[in-house]
Amino acid sequence: MNNKPQLFTALSPALLHLYDVKESIVVIIDVLRATSTIATALFNGAAAVIPVDSVPHCIDLGKQLGGITAGERDGKVAEGLVYGNSPFEYPRSFIENKTLVLTTTNGTKLLHMALNSGAPGIITGSFPNLSAVSEYLIKEKRNVILGCAAWKDRFNIEDTLFAGAVVSRIKDHFNINCDSSNMAEGLYREGENDLYEFMKAKNASHYHRLTGYGLEKDIRYCLTADIANVLPLYDDGKLIAAGL
Template identity: 65%
Template sequence: MKENKPVLHTVLTPSLLPLYNASDTIVVIIDVLRATSTIATALYNGAKYIIPVDSVAKCIELGQMPDTVTAGERDGRVAEGLQHGNSPLEYTRDFIENKILALTTTNGTHLLSLALNQDAGTIITGSFPNLSAVVNYLTEQNRDVLLACAAWKGRINLEDTLFAGAIVNALQNRFEINCDASRMAQMLYGEAGGNLFEFLRTREASHYRRLSGYGLEEDIRYCLSVDVASILPVYREGKLIAE
């Protein structure tokens, strides 16, 4: 029987991306704690667009433009010289509406440049706050998909894997999934059983430990909340904009 479904793969860490074909493919960038949750939230609350950049210096430079907020973190903390951090809770409508956000993060922006180098067909960003928007878009498009986890300095992490699992779970009947990483992600998401926060806490997820050590439990809870910022960030000519 000929399979006519589009193909879905999960890439659990950026260094594995070159093993997969990204052209003519939708690449979903996943950095649950906290870059892609922040991106969805800022756009949902009316930011004009987001400029993801790979260096703090470039971010500071972009801050010279009018109506531009600079933000970013290194190793989970506000990077020196930037105005704001990577907490989605900072980006309320009052603060971010009609502004431009220049953002640099430890892992997410690195993965984005890898995807660009590989000539990705379309790049979008995914997080629990915009889960359904991502699922609906992938369903409508009916094209091949790579779920690309930003991980932590190359090492696989649980929270990005769980988000990939949520997508696999929603799309499993619409895509051909001959990919152990996708199946593993789906099983782990199933095991979390709807309580992602408790799952990360009790399983001693490494980034949960890192962020909760900084007193960021409220951030983590928000980043695990489904559909609270229901919007689709799409990358176009250097900018993430709301579709």
């Protein structure tokens, strides 16, 4: 038992510094919608997704690379960008063989925090690529931090639900002495039969925010398991689809 790697869940970027990032694979979780959109773009043949932490950097890099510049701030397409953070904006007919430069409110910020803290491995996770993430973490046999992007450092339900889904699938392969991981799994078990209705019943803040923008379709997609089952692996400044 003691030979198993450790698994922890950071429920907010504000808590990441409490964990041993330098010895862990960090899973960036931003279910609504960054990491769902990243998985979808790569699944549909994008050459790479480059996550950046500011809109000006996104615009500049997009010009340099001839890439598609996209992103959101507070759930809406960011000013100066043409495309947003909806997975439905990136079908194969549009994104195949192209580079997507993406900036988002929470997810890309957390990725850069993990990078700056010396994480030896970074992947992104969402329900659309749940199996790919789970299989990779089992195979790697290394310590794991499930990093929830949350909402402006505040806990949110959907990222915690995804962390719980991963814990429920891989817990036999890890030592888990982590209350947030156990709580996340309990929350997921409570809602797993219908995550959309669970979010609604729990009065989830992001459910209300995106529903207010008419994005129910996005929410339902982002809560559906394995519909873009690819592994986005951070490598040399880019997220690429890694072979499992």
